[in-house]
Amino acid sequence: MSASETGSAAQRLAGQVAVITGTGSGIGRAMAVLFTRQGAAVAAVDLDADRLENLAQQIEAEGGRLATVRVDVTRSEDCKTTVHRVLEDLGRLDILCNNAGIIQRPRCWRSAKRTGITTWL
């Protein structure tokens, strides 16, 4: 892995706080690792506590800053709780990666709309 990928060069996200949903696996987990390597503090959101713990151990070993939030993003109250916890624990919120989702053809686009930006406000 190159220096810029590991974050040892310029850290493009230094000082930023990112909420990333679905960080227990796949794309969300990869984003959480990349963002922390680029200097962001990440709030890692997922349903699965074991996966979050595994991610937290990796990020801690790398010296990154990560807070885990075990919630269900299909629940509006859980999204609001997440925002409150992020502001309390990490002090600000700059980036939202609304990654967690369920492909449920033919209703996939309706599901995506249901967890749009207004869900988080």
Ligand SMILES: NC(=O)c1ccc[n+]([C@@H]2O[C@H](COP(=O)([O-])OP(=O)(O)OC[C@H]3O[C@@H](n4cnc5c(N)ncnc54)[C@H](O)[C@@H]3O)[C@@H](O)[C@H]2O)c1
């Ligand atoms: N991987 C692909 O090829 C692909 C293609 C098109 C779209 N996508 C979309 O990209 C996103 C990520 O895909 P992936 O392959 O990395 O998924 P994945 O299944 O590897 O990981 C999804 C993560 O989201 C978590 N999650 C699921 N529902 C949740 C909920 N309600 N609340 C909180 N966390 C929840 C799961 O626990 C899991 O850790 C999904 O929205 C998926 O639909 C993926």
